[in-house]
Amino acid sequence: MEPLSTLNTHGRPIILIGLMGCGKTTVGKELSKQTGMPLLDMDMVIEEQIGKPIADIFRDEGEAHFRALETALLRYLETDAGAAFCKNSIISTGGGVVMRPENREILRRLGFTVWLSVDVDILISRTSRNNNRPLLRQPNREEILTNLLALRGPLYQETAHLTLDSSDLDIPAVVRAVHLAAQDYFSTVA
Secondary structure, rough: OOOOOOOOOOOEEEEEEEEOOOHHHHHHHHHHHHOOOEEHHHHHHHOOOOHOOOHHHHHOOHHHHHHHHHHHHHHOOHHHHHHHHOOOOOOOOOOHHHHHHHHHHHHHHOOOEEEEOHHHHHHHHHHHOOOOOOHOOOHHHHHHHHHHHHHHHHHHHOOEEEEEEOOOHHHHHHHHHHHHHHHHHHHOOO
């Protein structure tokens, strides 16, 4: 893939949202590689801050505590220090970040938010190789992912500046589409 041009994001990030397995981390890494923009993975930042894996946070403190940590991180990113931390970056979020109304509002204000929408059968295939996902540690992944998409889909839609159905696209095509849409978005905002 030919390297993409650097984006003038006016210091604001490109934010990737969507269900687990939709490709946020993979697309974020490739977009980072192609543009030179740093990748900030919210789950990794929280793991570093707390000193334990997300699965352990879910197990030990529960999902509500983890969601509070996401909100605290997003609030920080809106401060001057946080804005410097995520300046001209790509942010990969956790799949449930949109569950809190405050988070949806912050994400829309913070930067250009892209929902990587993917069909459930593709999500099942992609997540079947990973047992580190706390919400999928149950026997019926298809039912869980279908229910999560029904619950979160409207919230992703509400939060996103762009919905990109990437079910039938390869990673380079998704990266190019996000880059082009971000270029258009940032050319109209200051």
